[in-house]
């Protein structure tokens with residue numbers, strides 16, 4: 584899957600190991616802030632903050648960052664309404680990174696996914712569910728509602744079972760891809776996030 588390629592977005596000659604030093608913010612060095620949901624430890628997003636952004640987060644109790652592209656401070660949720668209530672700010676051992684534990688008011692990722700680190704396929708489906716672009720296959724399915732999405736899941740499950748019984752590995756991969764994809768669409772149709780499914784599986788494994 585192209586979206587899981589770790590090198591995506593890096594230009595030629597760069598590698599993940601060559602980390603470039605960050606330009607400073609207006610109020611001192613920029614530090615990466617790992618934003619974690621205080622309820623279950625899920626990493627929601629990563630952003631950057633200088634001393635002023637951290638001061639604003641501390642004083643307001645809501646997450647503030649420095650935008651490197653727009654060169655300005657921004658309060659998470661200003662446009663989406665999905666603010667992050669800050670529970671705790673922690674520095675790492677050498678003080679060059681911050682852990683921010685939060686209670687999110689909604690999805691942290693611009694795609695509509697709870698986490699920026701959710702599986703690629705889910706971020707795609709969540710983005711379609713949020714934007715509803717006309718003519719998109721996901722938009723069309725979502726318009727028909729959860730029951731119709733559920734029927735697609737049943738259909739694809741039968742096709743996967745038939746492939747398992749007597750077709751090639753490639754055919755099985757294709758049918759399981761359809762099954763996973765439609766399962767995600769079904770979750771989106773009910774306004775659920777796959778994190779809830781994972782939490783249920785973890786609960787059972789205990």
Ligand SMILES: [Zn+2]
Nearest residue numbers: 692693694699
């Ligand atoms: Zn994101």
